[in-house]
Amino acid sequence: MQASKEEYFIPDGSYWPIVGSIGMASMLGGFASSLHDNSLGTGIMVLGFGLIIFMVFGWMGQVVHESEQGIYNKQVDRSFRMGMGWFIFSEVMFFAAFFGALWYARNLSVPWLGGSSNNAFTNTVLWPEFKSVWPLLQMPDAANFTVPKAIIHAWEIPAINTLCLLLSGATLTWAHWALLNNNRKQIIVGLIATIALGVIFLSLQVAEYAEAYQHLDLKLSSGIYGSTFFMLTGFHGLHVTLGTIMLIVILMRVLRGHFNPDNHFGFEGVAWYWHFVDVVWLGLFIFVYWL
Amino acid sequence: MATTTSDIQDEIDAHGHGAHDDHHHGPAKGLMRWVKTTNHKDIGTLYLWFAFTMLLVGGAMAMVIRAELFQPGLQFVEPQFFNQMTTLHGLIMVFGAIMPAFVGLANWQIPLMIGAKDMALPRMNNWSFWILPFAGSMLLSTLFMEGGGPAFGWTFYAPLSTTFAPASTDFFIFAVHMLGFSSIMGAINVIATIMNMRAPDMKLMDMPLFVWTWLITAFLLIAAMPVLAGAVTMMLTDRNFGTSFFDAAGGGDPVMFQHIFWFFGHPEVYIMILPAFGIVSQIIPTFARKPLFGYSSMVYATASIALLSFVVWAHHMFLTGMPIAGQMYFMYATIMISVPTGVKVFNWVTTMWRGSLTFETPMKWAVAFVILFTIGGFSGLMLGVAPVDIQYHDTYFVVAHFHYVLVSGALFSIIAAVFYWLPKWCGRMYNEKLATIHFWWAIISVNILFFPQHFLGLAGMPRRIPDYSTQFADFNMISSIGGFAFGASFLLLTYIIVTAIRSGEKIEEDRVWESAKGLEWTVATPAPYHTFDEPPKKAQILSESSHIGEH
Numbered sequence: 131m132q133a134s135k136e137e138y139f140i141p142d143g144s145y146w147p148i149v150g151s152i153g154m155a156s157m158l159g160g161f162a163s164s165l166h167d168n169s170l171g172t173g174i175m176v177l178g179f180g181l182i183i184f185m186v187f188g189w190m191g192q193v194v195h196e197s198e199q200g201i202y203n204k205q206v207d208r209s210f211r212m213g214m215g216w217f218i219f220s221e222v223m224f225f226a227a228f229f230g231a232l233w234y235a236r237n238l239s240v241p242w243l244g245g246s247s248n249n250a251f252t253n254t255v256l257w258p259e260f261k262s263v264w265p266l267l268q269m270p271d272a273a274n275f276t277v278p279k280a281i282i283h284a285w286e287i288p289a290i291n292t293l294c295l296l297l298s299g300a301t302l303t304w305a306h307w308a309l310l311n312n313n314r315k316q317i318i319v320g321l322i323a324t325i326a327l328g329v330i331f332l333s334l335q336v337a338e339y340a341e342a343y344q345h346l347d348l349k350l351s352s353g354i355y356g357s358t359f360f361m362l363t364g365f366h367g368l369h370v371t372l373g374t375i376m377l378i379v380i381l382m383r384v385l386r387g388h389f390n391p392d393n394h395f396g397f398e399g400v401a402w403y404w405h406f407v408d409v410v411w412l413g414l415f416i417f418v419y420w421l
Numbered sequence: 422m423a424t425t426t427s428d429i430q431d432e433i434d435a436h437g438h439g440a441h442d443d444h445h446h447g448p449a450k451g452l453m454r455w456v457k458t459t460n461h462k463d464i465g466t467l468y469l470w471f472a473f474t475m476l477l478v479g480g481a482m483a484m485v486i487r488a489e490l491f492q493p494g495l496q497f498v499e500p501q502f503f504n505q506m507t508t509l510h511g512l513i514m515v516f517g518a519i520m521p522a523f524v525g526l527a528n529w530q531i532p533l534m535i536g537a538k539d540m541a542l543p544r545m546n547n548w549s550f551w552i553l554p555f556a557g558s559m560l561l562s563t564l565f566m567e568g569g570g571p572a573f574g575w576t577f578y579a580p581l582s583t584t585f586a587p588a589s590t591d592f593f594i595f596a597v598h599m600l601g602f603s604s605i606m607g608a609i610n611v612i613a614t615i616m617n618m619r620a621p622d623m624k625l626m627d628m629p630l631f632v633w634t635w636l637i638t639a640f641l642l643i644a645a646m647p648v649l650a651g652a653v654t655m656m657l658t659d660r661n662f663g664t665s666f667f668d669a670a671g672g673g674d675p676v677m678f679q680h681i682f683w684f685f686g687h688p689e690v691y692i693m694i695l696p697a698f699g700i701v702s703q704i705i706p707t708f709a710r711k712p713l714f715g716y717s718s719m720v721y722a723t724a725s726i727a728l729l730s731f732v733v734w735a736h737h738m739f740l741t742g743m744p745i746a747g748q749m750y751f752m753y754a755t756i757m758i759s760v761p762t763g764v765k766v767f768n769w770v771t772t773m774w775r776g777s778l779t780f781e782t783p784m785k786w787a788v789a790f791v792i793l794f795t796i797g798g799f800s801g802l803m804l805g806v807a808p809v810d811i812q813y814h815d816t817y818f819v820v821a822h823f824h825y826v827l828v829s830g831a832l833f834s835i836i837a838a839v840f841y842w843l844p845k846w847c848g849r850m851y852n853e854k855l856a857t858i859h860f861w862w863a864i865i866s867v868n869i870l871f872f873p874q875h876f877l878g879l880a881g882m883p884r885r886i887p888d889y890s891t892q893f894a895d896f897n898m899i900s901s902i903g904g905f906a907f908g909a910s911f912l913l914l915t916y917i918i919v920t921a922i923r924s925g926e927k928i929e930e931d932r933v934w935e936s937a938k939g940l941e942w943t944v945a946t947p948a949p950y951h952t953f954d955e956p957p958k959k960a961q962i963l964s965e966s967s968h969i970g971e972h
Contacts, residue, residue: 137954138618140539143449143457147548154602155555158595165661166588189544205617209541212613220605220647227651227681231666231673239674247744256669271670275663351663354672361658361666 136203139196146189153181190379194396198388207395214399218406221369225410228365232358232417236264240354243270269353278348278356284419287338291331292415295370298327299408302377302401310391314384321381324404328374335367362418369407376400447950456551459543460950461528462846467550468525469839475517475557476832477915480908482510487870487904489887490897503887504572505564511575512593515693516600517557519827522835523696524549524607527635530842531611533941533948534629536620536957541613549607556599563589563596574885576686579667579678583659590660594653601646608642611635620940622959626717627966629939633720634699637727638692644731645688652681676741683734691730693827695723697794697834698765701787703939704841705769708784709776710936715768722761722768729758739810748807755805759798766795781934782856786837789864790830797825800875815885818878824871839918844933848947849925855917863910869903940965 156178164171196202202210244262245253253260257270269275282288305320342348350360380400383389389397448454448463455467485506489497498506528546532539540546563570568587571577582590615636619628628636656678658664665671667678698719706713713719736755739748769791780788800822804813813819844850873896878884882893889897932942943965944952957965 138538141459141544143454143459144544144547145457147544147551148456150548151551151555154552154599155559158598159559159592162591162595165591208617209613212617213542213545213609216609216612216643217605220609220643222647223644224647224651227648227655227684230648230681230684231651231655231677234677234680235666235673239669239677240672242674243669243672266672269665269671273670275665275671349663350658351665353665357655357658357664357666357671357673361655361664 138203139201139206141196144189144192146185146192149181150185150189153178153185157182194383194388197393197396207393210395210399214402218402221406222410225362225365225413228358228362229413229417232362235266235354235358240264240266264355266353266355274351275353276347276349276351276356278342278346278352280346281348281355281359282338282342282346282419284415287334288415288419291334292411294327294331294334295408295411298324298331299405301327302404306397306401309389309394309397312391317384318381321377321384325374325377325381328370328377332367332370332374335363335370359418362414366407366410366414369410373400373404373407376403457547459539459547461532461540461543461546462948462950464540464546464550465525465528465530466846468521468528468553471550471553471557472518472522472525472835473915475513475521477911478561479510479513479518480911482506482513483904484908486510487901487908490889491901492898493889493891493894495888498887500887501569501572504574504885505570507885508571508574508577509560509564512560512571513557514827515575515689516597517553517560519693519831519835520604521553523635523638523693523831524604524611526631526696526700526835526838526842527607527611529846530941531614531632531635532618533944533952534632534939535615535618535623536940536953536962537614537618538951538953539618540610541618542610545606546610549603549610552599552603556596556603559592559599560596563587563592566592576682577653577656578682579656579659579675582678583656583667586660591657594657597653598650601650604642604646608639608646611639612643615639620953620956620962622956623962626720627962629699629966630702630713630716630719630723631696631699634695634702634723637723638695641688641692641695641727641730645685645692648681649685649689652678652685655681676738679738679741680735683737684731686737687734688727688730690823690826691726693831694794695727697790697831698723700834700838700841701769701790702765704783704787704837705772705791707841707934707937708779708781708787709773710778711772711776713768714771714774715764718764719768722764725761726758729754729761733758736805736807736810739807740814752805752807756802759802762798766791766798781840782851782853782860783837783841783934785857785860786833786840789860790833790837793825793829793833793864793867797822797827797830800825812881813878815883816878817874817882817884820884821871821874821878824874828871829867836914841934842941843918843921844925844928845941845944845946845948847922847925848928849921850928850933851917851921851925855913859910859913859917862913863907866903866906866910870900870907871903873897873900873903938965 156174158175158178160171160173160175160178162171164175241247241262242249242252243257243260246262260270261268265281267278267281269277301320301323305317305324308314308316308320348359349356352359377400380397383396388394448460449457455463458464458467485498486503489495489503528540531537566587566589568589570589571582571586571593573581573586577593615628615632655664655666659666659668659673665673667673667675669675702713702719733751733755735743735747735751739751743751773788778784800818804810804819804822840851840856877893877896877900880893882889882897928946931944931946933946934942940953940957940962941948943957943961
């Protein structure tokens with residue numbers, strides 16, 4: 131009943147959603163056009179992307195402003211927490227689709243093409259030369275695909291990346307403790323360390339992709355192995371990029387004196403997101419690189 | 422009753438919100454009111470009109486389909502265009518009409534039913550809606566592109582949707598991304614609203630069933646829609662960036678597409694029916710003048726249906742060469758769903774048993790729902806039996822089945838809901854006589870439309886074809902005649918709704934229907950722009966509970 135003493139904040143009308151919708155439609159419509167050699171497509175896509183950036187900064191800026199003015203109460207804070215929590219759950223399910231594709235290919239479709247269980251005829255009739263192995267370097271019909279020479283091994287760059295992300299989870303939690311104890315200096319150090327680890331991760335990931343594309347011929351078009359490899363690591367990389375940008379925004383806010391031990395959902399929301407990205411990476415390391 | 426509520430309302434208005442006056446004026450003027458709005462009632466209205474527009478667009482496509490099938494042979498359209506019609510009819514009805522209509526009802530009703538002043542995240546609520554017109558336009562624009570629109574059916578199976586699809590498919594993919602994004606945001610908002618904005622004295626098991634069913638639906642949406650996004654993303658890269666998720670030549674599998682699609686698709690069909698269960702569970706007690714029978718069993722049944730919906734997806738795929746063990750599992754799991762569904766049907770019937778029944782329009786539709794949805798449920802049971810599905814699969818029997826559950830199920834529940842709550846929304850009553858004529862017109866024509874399709878399917882007529890052998894001619898003609906009549910009934914419905922809103926008889930009663938229970942009937946009629954600035958008290962919540970018998 132405490133919350134009902136102060137009012138729940140219902141914002142006035144806002145232009146940001148419609149700006150976001152126009153941005154999203156332009157970006158995706160432009161992208162689809164550019165895929166079909168429409169010369170305007172790329173321009174519209176870039177414009178739409180710009181609009182989305184504008185919208186995110188404007189909208190979030192307004193939310194930060196409202197939060198700093200203290201017009202959000204505990205109940206509003208709970209809404210934000212629930213929103214972020216369920217959003218992360220939706221992201222989990224998004225990754226689940228790609229993990230599902232990986233497991234299906236590894237355990238079902240590739241063995242079936244190789245003739246396992248009752249699929250002897252599949253193999254004989256379609257591609258009798260094809261042997262089921264994983265990692266799959268030889269496609270059933272190699273003509274339309276890039277045949278990779280080798281794959282990225284788990285205990286090289288990916289292992290270092292695993293360390294980076296695990297460590298970044300620790301530094302972020304360290305920063306969070308500092309925030310709870312109102313130790314501003316330690317928050318900043320912790321956040322900078324986390325961001326640095328994120329950037330190192332991303333740089334190593336870029337180096338790994340360059341190695342794969344330039345030396346190993348491991349590409350998106352390298353059959354189901356390359357498809358699942360790049361889809362999973364690529365979407366994860368995209369999320370790390372987003373997470374890093376979000377951490378930088380949080381660092382800026384800390385430097386401006388935002389957040390206090392009782393009120394710092396912005397910080398926590400980003401921290402949750404970062405830990406989520408971290409956990410997805412562990413799944414990737416185990417199932418994509420290692421096993 | 423009317424005086425007490427308006428007294429409370431006056432008291433609230435006078436309650437010294439002077440400092441926040443700007444939050445308490447009425448709606449803004451002009452078009453920008455609708456573009457910028459953060460008010461749950463405005464956004465609900467936007468959703469409902471969008472859904473209605475899409476219903477008419479999708480309905481027009483259905484008319485093209487039935488016109489072409491009126492006689493054997495090719496009459497009006499090219500086969501390719503016919504396929505575009507079946508595809509877009511399905512997509513528009515599912516993603517443009519039924520789902521947004523339920524979200525619109527959720528927006529209007531959930532805050533009113535749980536005593537909340539608005540949705541939990543109002544700006545995001547606005548965005549959830551305003552993505553839809555853009556996504557819908559992008560989807561419809563594919564029809565005008567070179568190579569035509571998507572023609573692979575609403576299920577967009579690979580490789581039809583990857584290797585053999587028109588260029589416009591990439592626009593379709595992004596439209597689905599946007600629709601999914603909108604649905605996920607809407608669902609997050611519904612959960613946050615129910616869990617965080619509920620009147621502090623309302624326990625979960627005090628909630629009206631419409632709220633319960635929507636809470637569970639929102640969970641399904643958040644779990645299922647991202648999987649669809651993943652599926653269309655893989656389609657996109659298979660089409661444009663050389664991946665081979667759904668291409669056996671690269672080690673992938675077109676059947677994998679079906680697994681991923683139906684992992685989304687089966688929860689999706691419950692997303693389209695659970696809120697309908699909620700609506701019917703609100704309406705029947707009102708007009709039976711009895712508490713809902715078995716409230717808690719309704720809640721548990723809804724939750725069971727939702728959980729089971731994630732483990733039955735491959736019953737759509739019995740003919741893909743699944744191992745026998747897989748067929749057996751998916752058959753039994755599927756048939757298990759008829760247990761909680763049966764609980765619901767029996768509860769509705771038992772609620773009516775020895776009630777003081779009257780049959781105002783919402784009740785007519787609710788009863789029609791119970792009967793016709795059950796027919797659709799039974800044909801679903803038949804389809805779930807793996808050995809006989811070999812005969813039914815991909816025939817008109819399937820078409821008949823899902824139109825019974827989606828048209829005379831989901832859509833009829835939406836019509837029932839609109840007739841039930843419209844007087845509260847706009848303070849005016851619809852014309853009962855015209856509504857009754859419309860009801861019988863629609864009920865008779867919908868059965869003429871879809872019932873013969875069972876026979877067509879059993880006799881072996883495949884779905885998604887513009888032409889057929891002559892032995893199917895009679896039933897197709899009957900079905901088409903029913904289709905045109907059913908289509909025309911929506912013109913009358915439009916007239917009834919529009920005249921009700923503009924010039925219907927004014928009502929003063931807060932409790933529009935004499936035995937209606939629920940917090941939404943305690944606010945003034947028409948519902949003021951802002952309601953429940955102060956949460957309702959415990960006594961009021963309990964006395965408005967439709968299942969008071971259980972307390």
